[in-house]
Amino acid sequence: MKNEEVKKVTILWGITGSLGSINITDYMSYVMSNLDCQIMTIMTDASRNFISPYSVGLKTKNPVFSDMFSQEGNIRIPHVDLTGLADVFIVAPASANSLAKAVSGIGDDLLSTSFIAYEKPIIFVPNMNEKMRRNRIVQSNIDKLRSFGNIIVEANSEETGTGNGTKKNGSMPEPEKILSAIRNNINLSRFGSP
Numbered sequence: 194m195k196n197e198e199v200k201k202v203t204i205l206w207g208i209t210g211s212l213g214s215i216n217i218t219d220y221m222s223y224v225m226s227n228l229d230c231q232i233m234t235i236m237t238d239a240s241r242n243f244i245s246p247y248s249v250g251l252k253t254k255n256p257v258f259s260d261m262f263s264q265e266g267n268i269r270i271p272h273v274d275l276t277g278l279a280d281v282f283i284v285a286p287a288s289a290n291s292l293a294k295a296v297s298g299i300g301d302d303l304l305s306t307s308f309i310a311y312e313k314p315i316i317f318v319p320n321m322n323e324k325m326r327r328n329r330i331v332q333s334n335i336d337k338l339r340s341f342g343n344i345i346v347e348a349n350s351e352e353t354g355t356g357n358g359t360k361k362n363g364s365m366p367e368p369e370k371i372l373s374a375i376r377n378n379i380n381l382s383r384f385g386s387p
């Protein structure tokens with residue numbers, strides 16, 4: 194592919210009802226300033242309690258989708274059209290609930306239906322307090338998602354700065370780690386070699 198034909202990367206970004214969603218536009222800004230990309234966003238209903246679709250739309254300069262049955266511009270069937278546009282699909286932060294839906298194939302909202310419609314690996318950034326993260330069902334769901342070929346990105350204790358091997362509640366990984374996962378998972382067939 195010639196250089197001039199190379200198009201912007203389209204990132205489909207799912208936001209769920211985890212505490213980490215409060216600051217998620219900082220992560221989006223970081224990715225946008227370090228990668229030639231556009232971000233299309235799907236927000237769950239629960240996530241709208243933590244951050245407004247308006248502020249996400251302002252930051253990404255793109256419409257934000259939540260309703261499975263909405264029609265906007267060329268997006269007529271959102272779960273099909275948005276996943277069809279995506280060169281990479283990331284869910285950050287990913288709630289325990291949405292992880293469970295992804296494992297089970299439940300599609301009862303736009304984000305979870307998009308999990309089913311997307312044919313490539315999805316990057317999940319689990320985000321919950323340590324009690325929830327230690328729950329065996331949550332652990333098993335994360336392990337299963339990984340075994341299905343998806344990518345799990347988590348904060349380690351060094352990144353969270355506790356210095357004692359534990360994580361702060363609801364820690365998110367550093368933005369660099371998320372950017373690197375995105376870079377590594379761009380659909381290279383459309384772009385050629387990086």
Ligand SMILES: Cc1cc2nc3c(=O)[nH]c(=O)nc-3n(C[C@H](O)[C@H](O)[C@H](O)COP(=O)(O)O)c2cc1C
Binds near residue numbers: 209
């Ligand atoms: C104040 C508050 C904080 C929450 N934080 C988290 C969280 O960090 N991680 C998580 O998995 N769930 C968290 N929850 C629960 C989710 O919001 C809830 O399970 C919701 O149904 C998730 O829906 P979604 O996956 O469709 O976004 C929180 C709930 C409340 C009220």
